[in-house]
Amino acid sequence: QITKDLKRTLPNHDRYKTDEAQSALGRVLRAYSLWHPTIGYCQGMNFVCAILLLIMAEEDAFWLLAAIVEDVLPGFYHPSLIGVNTDTHTLLDLVAIKLPDVWQSLQTLRLDRESLCSVFVSWFMCLFNQLPSESMLRAWDLLLFEGSKTLFRISLALLKLYSKQLSDLATAVEQGLIPHDTAGHEALKVMRGMPSNAIDSNELIMTAAGGLGSMPKTMLYKLRMHNSRRV
Template sequence: MESSGAQEKMERNPGYYHSLLDQPHDPKLQESIRTDLHRTFPDNVHFRRSADPCLQSALYNVLVAYGHHNKAVGYCQGMNFIAGYLIIISKDEETSFWLMEALLGRILPDYYGPAMLGLKADQEVLGELVRLKVPAVWRLMQDHGVMWSLVVSPWFICLFIDVLPVETVLRIWDCLFYEGSKILFRVALTLIRRHQDLILQAQNLPDVCERFKRITSGALVHDCHAFMQAIFLDPGSLSKSSVSKLRESCRARIVAGES
């Protein structure tokens, strides 16, 4: 809460979260959120309807409040896992709301919403970083015509939830709140760099996809302390200015392609 700026925003806006819940709700927003409630962490005992308390209620409240707070985003798939994870961690609706506001509003650039431009751009930025830092894997992707979005979308959309082990994800999120979104590139590059021999054995597109699923399990990611050390060492330098320039060029390319 402190490092992300969420604590300060919550203290500057007392009662704001509850005022969002008290106002009339958009029926379409409510319907979209309710559709995904039972799909959120179905194996977690606290999200089952038989749980007391059932965290589905808190999840619904946080998502509805955020949808009214940020009407440009509203609600889209993936946000349910982000909010659910925050509720599990913080055990408090209002805290979860303000942490989500910090993530979606400031830390992650345009990841969620109708266009998902920031999400699409960052997947392409990863491709550019792989071209620079793990060129053999980049060439393999080019040779087999594999789009980065095909293999890394779950990594970015859900910020590695249900991709990596829980303890490892929690440590990644610590860094995400403290250092910002470029931490996602460090994680992705480390996974690819450490497993490039396995990836390079792929003979076709399905092979590539299967290997990208395999590289998110195993000893490397289960030892969360060693993995976190690796993500700050393996990828080498990753300055904010270079990431910003890549984001600008990738965004421009995507916009030009869609227009």
């Protein structure tokens, strides 16, 4: 699987159009799969590792990849995907708590949990590699400093900053201008594109860090425990 994924990793980046860069990426991913065979290799790790190799040497990228997979985001890249599946459902609960207007739009659009979580999985597994470079690297700084709750904060910030399209679609549904199925499909498309819209990194990080209120560890723990039973 690693060999197949090499050419699909950052294919538009000049560096990864070279055999040398793809070989380095393959070496680090294979080394990690041997280092921790219980986890091995999981799709998503290739994008994380590729970004690391843009800014550091292979050995440093290996150890930081190991820290992210094993310590910062435990269970995310496990074959069961228990960690990421738990946290995507937890994010949905946080949307209802922190962004009730966005939650109401999602309910009006009749988007089910599994469809929404499929969008969030793509954000989480690749650590928002869809963001513009500056926004992504600043999000990673927060992640390494504050831990996994940063994924919730960045996701909620995206939904808060770029929610107007969702509310417009919900309004169109309520007015009978668009069928639910069409609006729901368009809403998922809008959400998948939200990270690429975050050109203003200051706005994104300020919203994530200070525009969402507190997220106590006790609250996150309870939500995660509840959702771990769901998945």
